[in-house]
Amino acid sequence: MLNHLQLTPIQQLGRAVKQTQYRQHRALENALAAAGTTLAQWDALRAIARTPGASSHDLAVATFQTDQAFGTLANRLVAQGLIERRAGEGRRIEHYLNKQGEHILANGNDLANQVLADKFAALNATEQKQLLKLLTRLIESDKTDE
Template structure:
């Protein structure tokens, strides 16, 4: 389809820009995690467990935007690698936690990812970075509002 030069509707344009930003971030993250033998899905589960220790597979699936079945497979693989441990919690629900090795891996990746992102983020002065953060949170809240 040929581009007519007409601007995209505002919501579509913001969505397209968000997808482009997300892809660039994912590329930087993958540059760090692939040499460690991690996939983006596995890293996302580790990141969410760092933020929410004890989260269930269903809770992790919502946060990681995956199906519970996919997250369960990711957790099993991470458990086999010694990065995650599981324990019974509420009935059939299992709590998931990072192991010491899992904490070490996620902390190291955070440091390396920040270093990879630093050159791009240095183009933002403090005021612009704060404004971007504020507007991003505002958009997230608006999109989460069911009204």
């Protein structure tokens, strides 16, 4: 009989993915602080840069946040002078990076690339591609969170 305190192999896999993500996020938070931003802010800037004019809801989905949490974050980004919000059709509010936001995003991207290269350095390029392929397959096979 399996000891109820012992992790099964599938639980070990889930925990390893979570530990990897946690350590990556901690390292990114620390590095991004040097660029004057946070992981959540940098992620929002990336999402806005990828889809200029996107709505708050679309950006919330893209950054794994609730609409309310993204709205609060967007207000902070406006107050910091990193993004602009403009009226769109109907009640839609569109989001755009400004020059300061583009600068913070570029610095954050450089720092993130360094952190991620360090975090994945234990895997060679082929292993990194394989891991990405496997994780992508898992993401594409599970559409329950959309």
